[in-house]
Amino acid sequence: MIKLENVTKVFANQETPAVKNLNLHIKKGEVCVLVGPSGCGKTTTMKMINRLVEPTEGTVYIDGKDTSTVNPIELRLNIGYVIQEIGLFPHLTIAENVATVPREKKWPAERIRQRVEELLNLVGLDPQVYGNRKPADLSGGQRQRVGVARAMAADPPILLMDEPFGAVDPITRAKLQNEFLRIQEQMQKTIVFVTHDIDEAIKMGDKIAVMRKGELVQYSTPEELLSAPANDFVAKLVGKNRSIKRLHLIRVDRVLGSNHNVPVVKKNTPVRKLEELVDGSEIGAVLVVDERDRLLGLASAVDIREAGGGVAGDIYQPLPNTIGVGATLSDALSVMLNYGEGYVAVVDKANQLTGIITLGFLLGLVKEDAA
Amino acid sequence: MDFWSFVNSRWDKIFALTIEHGVLILTAMAAAIVVGVVVGVLITYYNPAAHAVLYICQILMTVPSLAMLGLLIPLLGIGFWTGVVGLILYSLLPIVRNTYTGIREIDPAILEAARGMGMNERTILLKIKLPLALPVIMAGIRTATVMVVGIGAIASYVGAGGLGEFIFRGISRYNKDMILTGAICVSVLAIAADLILKLVEKKASFR
Numbered sequence: 001m002i003k004l005e006n007v008t009k010v011f012a013n014q015e016t017p018a019v020k021n022l023n024l025h026i027k028k029g030e031v032c033v034l035v036g037p038s039g040c041g042k043t044t045t046m047k048m049i050n051r052l053v054e055p056t057e058g059t060v061y062i063d064g065k066d067t068s069t070v071n072p073i074e075l076r077l078n079i080g081y082v083i084q085e086i087g088l089f090p091h092l093t094i095a096e097n098v099a100t101v102p103r104e105k106k107w108p109a110e111r112i113r114q115r116v117e118e119l120l121n122l123v124g125l126d127p128q129v130y131g132n133r134k135p136a137d138l139s140g141g142q143r144q145r146v147g148v149a150r151a152m153a154a155d156p157p158i159l160l161m162d163e164p165f166g167a168v169d170p171i172t173r174a175k176l177q178n179e180f181l182r183i184q185e186q187m188q189k190t191i192v193f194v195t196h197d198i199d200e201a202i203k204m205g206d207k208i209a210v211m212r213k214g215e216l217v218q219y220s221t222p223e224e225l226l227s228a229p230a231n232d233f234v235a236k237l238v239g240k241n242r243s244i245k246r247l248h249l250i251r252v253d254r255v256l257g258s259n260h261n262v263p264v265v266k267k268n269t270p271v272r273k274l275e276e277l278v279d280g281s282e283i284g285a286v287l288v289v290d291e292r293d294r295l296l297g298l299a300s301a302v303d304i305r306e307a308g309g310g311v312a313g314d315i316y317q318p319l320p321n322t323i324g325v326g327a328t329l330s331d332a333l334s335v336m337l338n339y340g341e342g343y344v345a346v347v348d349k350a351n352q353l354t355g356i357i358t359l360g361f362l363l364g365l366v367k368e369d370a371a
Numbered sequence: 372m373d374f375w376s377f378v379n380s381r382w383d384k385i386f387a388l389t390i391e392h393g394v395l396i397l398t399a400m401a402a403a404i405v406v407g408v409v410v411g412v413l414i415t416y417y418n419p420a421a422h423a424v425l426y427i428c429q430i431l432m433t434v435p436s437l438a439m440l441g442l443l444i445p446l447l448g449i450g451f452w453t454g455v456v457g458l459i460l461y462s463l464l465p466i467v468r469n470t471y472t473g474i475r476e477i478d479p480a481i482l483e484a485a486r487g488m489g490m491n492e493r494t495i496l497l498k499i500k501l502p503l504a505l506p507v508i509m510a511g512i513r514t515a516t517v518m519v520v521g522i523g524a525i526a527s528y529v530g531a532g533g534l535g536e537f538i539f540r541g542i543s544r545y546n547k548d549m550i551l552t553g554a555i556c557v558s559v560l561a562i563a564a565d566l567i568l569k570l571v572e573k574k575a576s577f578r
Binding site for chain 2: 050052072073074075076077078079080081083085086087088089090091100101104147150151160
């Protein structure tokens with residue numbers, strides 16, 4: 001989707017390049033976080049994507065098209081842009097602010113009105129209440145929401161966000177981050193997200209690009225970044241208690257499907273078949289699901305032995321220790337501790353079983369870090 | 372009450388001169404606003420020129436008004452338009468300077484957001500910069516107008532007409548009532564302009 005090829009930027013009157021020979025490939029629908037200390041070139045890199053900064057050397061491609069051949073105004077109208085200071089227009093109402101790009105694109109008035117309403121609802125601001133207010137009447141968090149709504153107004157496939165939640169208090173920030181992740185889950189935009197906060201990077205990013213002095217130090221998933229920092233700089237950036245951070249920051253859906261050994265059976269599986277399976281189970285039990293993979297419960301080795309016959313659907317017991325796909329590994333750990341069990345089943349909104357997290361797996365993660 | 376009998380007997384003349392004065396001011400200000408705002412906007416795009424232009428405007432304002440009008444006579448002769456040009460030159464500084472400052476002092480984040488979202492420079496100027504700078508520009512226009520009402524009285528020396536005629540004729544004839552009438556009318560005009568423009572300025576503010 002977005003590809004930076006050998007991109008270098010040297011600002012006028014400066015000897016050292018702000019960005020040095022950078023190569024970056026951002027896939028469609030991915031959140032790519034550019035992270036690093038101030039002055040590392042992350043914002044410059046972002047601004048080269050919508051040509052607010054023109055690269056000195058190298059090429060930026062969007063959907064395979066060299067952006068230097070596209071009219072910058074045209075280019076920017078199709079890329080959402082959010083900055084830390086938000087930059088809402090103080091003389092316009094919230095609705096007018098959100099309508100900026102659709103108006104530039106000459107949408108009909110009625111369509112703009114509907115879109116503004118839809119977006120304000122999406123970011124949790126009642127259009128009836130806030131639509132006609134001026135930015136000065138809103139709190140910092142509300143203004144950030146308007147900023148995000150404004151950037152998404154014309155439904156651009158790409159969003160550029162420069163420390164979008166940097167200017168609000170930590171509680172509001174966490175809330176905005178979570179809301180944003182929820183929105184992104186529906187929208188599937190390609191997002192370039194700039195931050196200096198590694199925790200935010202790990203939380204928000206599908207991919208993280210660590211930058212230092214204009215160069216790309218490591219480009220990997222948050223998990224890789226935490227488990228295998230490329231060098232001392234990255235390790236230091238990530239911090240000492242990496243293992244705890246991983247538990248706090250990694251969502252369970254990111255690690256599902258990896259190494260656990262718990263059999264899952266449909267409810268019509270004969271019990272004698274379960275006897276073989278349960279022997280190989282890490283938790284001494286098998287999980288039982290219905291025909292549509294919805295979690296019913298679990299059948300322990302004891303249940304299976306005592307039953308002697310029938311199908312799995314007759315003998316399972318309900319399983320209270322489940323968590324949703326959006327939870328973090330630390331949530332998973334606390335559920336395990338609460339129930340005194342070494343595992344937790346992960347289910348989605350429809351109660352379909354999507355995986356299992358075991359204590360062994362978590363220990364494995366922590367041990368990896370210690371090594 | 373000599374003064375009141377003077378006013379009563381010359382009512383039509385007072386009215387005519389006040390109108391004349393008003394027309395002089397309005398003509399000069401209309402032109403000054405157009406020129407001043409355009410120049411003020413242009414120099415925001417080129418900083419080195421800004422300093423030079425503002426310096427020239429400052430010099431124009433420093434030249435004593437009588438001298439300025441005198442300097443214009445060889446070029447334009449005597450009459451209404453000489454007065455108008457003099458007043459325009461005088462009122463440029465507050466308008467140009469306030470336009471320039473008003474635009475320069477807009478939060479850069481607002482302009483970056485506008486640019487980043489794909490607004491072109493023309494739209495940014497018309498829909499963002501000028502509306503946001505408007506209160507400051509209006510303040511400059513008010514300063515200039517009040518000043519020009521006063522200097523407009525001097526412009527009758529070069530044949531531009533207006534309430535200055537009462538003052539100067541009164542001085543030459545040693546007619547105190549005439550001087551007083553002219554002086555009071557000019558003052559009232561200046562105060563009225565100030566009050567009206569203050570209201571407009573308040574309306575222009577977006578907060």
